[in-house]
Each structure stands twice: as C-alpha cells, then as structure tokens.
Amino acid sequence: MRTIALVCGMGVAVYTSTVMAYGNQPGARPLDLLGHVLLAVAALGLAWWQRRPELALALCAGAAAAVFTLGYALALWPVPALIAVFSAIAAGRRVAGWAGAAFLVAMPGAVAVVRPETDVVLAAVLWALLVLAAAQPAEVSRTRRAYTAEVERRAADAERTREEEALRRAQEERLRVARELHDVTSHTVSVIALHAAVAAEAVERAGGPSEAAAALQVIRSSSRQALSEMRAVLGVLRPGSGIAPQPGSAQLPRLLETAGLPVRLDVEGERRPLPPAADLTVYRVVQEALTNTMRHADATAATVTLTYESGAVTVRVDDDGKGARAPRGHGLTGMAERVAAVGGRLTTANVPGGGFRVTARLPA
Structure with a gap:
C-alpha cells in the first residue's frame, strides 16, 4: 500500500x-x-x-x-x-x-x-549536495539497522547459550539423582524385598501366624513394585536407557491389593483411556493418599472412587481414620503440586462422622 x-x-x-x-x-x-x-x-x-x-x-x-x-x-x-x-x-x-x-x-x-557558466556550475554543485544529502542518511540508516540486527543476533546467541548451559546442568543433575537411586535406594529396596521373601518362607515353615505371613507378602510385593517404578524413573532420568511404561488407572486394583488395609474401588461413569499425564497422576494420588492413611490415620478401611466425567476425571480416597489429626507433611504438598502440574485441583477435608478425604479433579 x-x-x-x-x-x-x-x-x-x-x-x-x-x-x-x-x-x-x-x-x-x-x-x-x-x-x-x-x-x-x-x-x-x-x-x-x-x-x-x-x-x-x-x-x-x-x-x-x-x-x-x-x-x-x-x-x-x-x-x-x-x-x-x-x-x-x-x-x-x-x-x-x-x-x-x-x-x-x-x-x-x-x-x-x-x-x-556560473548558473550551470552552481546548479551542478547544488545537485551534488542534494544527492549526498540523500545518500548519507541512507548510510546512517543502514549502519543502524546492521547494528540492531547484530545486537539482536548476539542476544539470541547469549540466550541460546544460557539455555544450553541450563539443559547441561539439568542433565548432570538428573544423572546424579539416577546414580543415587540406582546405587543407594535401589539396593536398599532390593535388600528389603529379598529379606521379606526369606522371612515369609521362614514363617510359613515354622507355621507362624497368618497375619505375619500376609504382612511379609505385602512388603515383598510392594518392594518389587517399588523397584519396577524406580526402573521407570531411571529410564526418564537417563536418556537412551529405555523408558518403562508408567503406571496408571489400570494398575489401581493391583495397588489396592498391597495397600496394607482393606480398600474398595468404585468406578462411576464410562471408563475411557485417559491422557498419559492424567492417568499417571490418578495412580500417584491414590498411592500417596493410601500411604498417608497407613502412616498417620489409624484407619481400618478405605474407599477409592474413580469418576469419569465429560472432559475430566475425579479420583477420591476416603478412609475411616482420625481425619485432620493426621499430620500434613510433604506427601500432601507434593500431591497438590503433581495435580496442579497437569491443570487439576486437589482438595482435602474431614469426612463427616470421622475419617479423611482426598479429592483430585483432573482435566482429561
């Protein structure tokens, strides 16, 4: 135009x-x-x-x-x-x-x-000045544009260098954490699983109480599951090592079997595949909520309700423990951060008549 x-x-x-x-x-x-x-x-x-x-x-x-x-x-x-x-x-x-x-x-x-002639020469000089008056500002404009482009290029290079340095440091930190998980935590959990298996066999041979055998079996199964999930985390932390499938809502029944107390699973709405991030978050919320129940609530039973809605999924964990008297530690905070990371919302409250409720609503 x-x-x-x-x-x-x-x-x-x-x-x-x-x-x-x-x-x-x-x-x-x-x-x-x-x-x-x-x-x-x-x-x-x-x-x-x-x-x-x-x-x-x-x-x-x-x-x-x-x-x-x-x-x-x-x-x-x-x-x-x-x-x-x-x-x-x-x-x-x-x-x-x-x-x-x-x-x-x-x-x-x-x-x-x-x-x-005087007028011709004067006209030629004036014209030359006019041409110079057009060319010189153009040169200044070109120089300013070139300078601006160079400054922008250097800024982009500096930003790219900072991002590369940040990525490098993050990768180094991931590798350090992976080494710690593999060398320390993984070894400890493996020892727990091994000795739980040995203890279970010893109790069975000695005809010990069934409660002890069941508890040892839960310890053994939970340890194996922890090792499996730790390998998945190591796969994420170490690029190129292969990433194991992450757990999701389909693995909830197996998780509830190892919860250490009776847990009922109720599913409302029509089941459907969930986005990977939401599916993993559902599993982690239930896992952390049941862990808190076992540690702090003195509960005897719990219920997990998974509700499929239009554009969302809600997971609720209720127990019959001592409710708000249970300490609020890093578990609930980390759970809230995990839920917020996928655009969801976590709420916690006492259950009327006793007990505690954890509810997470996730877009899905």
Whole structure:
C-alpha cells in the first residue's frame, strides 16, 4: 500500500511540476510523447524500491538522466532517483546505491564542464549536495539497522547459550539423582524385598501366624513394585536407557491389593483411556493418599472412587481414620503440586462422622 501511494504521489508531483516549469523556462524542450514516457518511467520505477532497489534505482536514474540530457524543463523529476538511491543504500546494496549516486552527480557535472557558466556550475554543485544529502542518511540508516540486527543476533546467541548451559546442568543433575537411586535406594529396596521373601518362607515353615505371613507378602510385593517404578524413573532420568511404561488407572486394583488395609474401588461413569499425564497422576494420588492413611490415620478401611466425567476425571480416597489429626507433611504438598502440574485441583477435608478425604479433579 505504501508503494502504491509513493508511486502515485511521485507521478503527480513529477508531471505537475514539469508542466508548470515551462512557464519560466521558455528555452526548454517541449514535453512530447518521449518526455511523457520518461516522466512515467521516473515515477513507476519506485514500484520496486522495496523488493528490488537496484532495479528501481536503474529505472529512476536512467529516466532522470534522459530527461536532463534531452533538455526538458527542470522540475521534480529527479526526486524519484534520490528516493531510489536512499532505498538501495539503506537496504544494504551499497555498491549499487553509491554507483547510482555517482552517476547522478556525474550527469550534471559533465554538463558543467562543457558549459562552465556560473548558473550551470552552481546548479551542478547544488545537485551534488542534494544527492549526498540523500545518500548519507541512507548510510546512517543502514549502519543502524546492521547494528540492531547484530545486537539482536548476539542476544539470541547469549540466550541460546544460557539455555544450553541450563539443559547441561539439568542433565548432570538428573544423572546424579539416577546414580543415587540406582546405587543407594535401589539396593536398599532390593535388600528389603529379598529379606521379606526369606522371612515369609521362614514363617510359613515354622507355621507362624497368618497375619505375619500376609504382612511379609505385602512388603515383598510392594518392594518389587517399588523397584519396577524406580526402573521407570531411571529410564526418564537417563536418556537412551529405555523408558518403562508408567503406571496408571489400570494398575489401581493391583495397588489396592498391597495397600496394607482393606480398600474398595468404585468406578462411576464410562471408563475411557485417559491422557498419559492424567492417568499417571490418578495412580500417584491414590498411592500417596493410601500411604498417608497407613502412616498417620489409624484407619481400618478405605474407599477409592474413580469418576469419569465429560472432559475430566475425579479420583477420591476416603478412609475411616482420625481425619485432620493426621499430620500434613510433604506427601500432601507434593500431591497438590503433581495435580496442579497437569491443570487439576486437589482438595482435602474431614469426612463427616470421622475419617479423611482426598479429592483430585483432573482435566482429561
């Protein structure tokens, strides 16, 4: 739109000023068909001032040179050539721009050499100053643009370097945590699982109480599950080591069997596949809630309710323990952070008549 406005404006200015100039330049060549064509080329050449500034400069400067050489009336027809010079230099086409400026200066200069009259020489000098006044600001504009581009490039490089450094440090930290999990925690859990199995066999051989055998079996199963989940975490922390499938709502029945107290699972609504992040969060919420129940609530039973809604899934864990008297530690805080990370909301409250309730509503 700017180009069209510029071409139309220059066309009107060039043609009107040239026609009006004949009133005080009686010796000028009459504006014939060739003159009209040259004035049109001088203005229309600016149609390429943004896309192809060299072409715009060649057309405008060539038309201006022809109008001047053929002796038409002096008017505003050189202005498009000055605009083209500015555009070429500002766009970074310095060679073409300064070559066009030199051509525009040399054209009246040659006439001044042939006709060393005062008014001709003065006109040539003034014209050279006008060309310089168009070219020099273009050079300043080009330099400023180049400087701005360089500053932006360096800022982008610095930002990219900071991001790469942050990623490198994060990777180093992940590897450190993975080593700790593998070398310390994994070994400890493996020892627990091994000794639980040995103890269970010993109790069974000795004809010990069934409660002890059941408890040892729960310890054994939970330890194995912990090892399995730890391997999945190690797969995430160590790229290229392979990522084991993450648990989800489908694994809830197995989780409830190892909870250490009777837990009933109720499913409301039509089951459907959940997004991986939401599915994992459902499992972790139930896992952490039941862990808190076992540790702090003195509960004898619990209920897990999984409700499928339109665009969401809600998981609720109720127990019959001592409710708010249970300490609120890192477990509930971490649970709330995990739920918030997937865009959900966690609420906790006492159950009327006794007990504690954990509810998580997740978009899914």
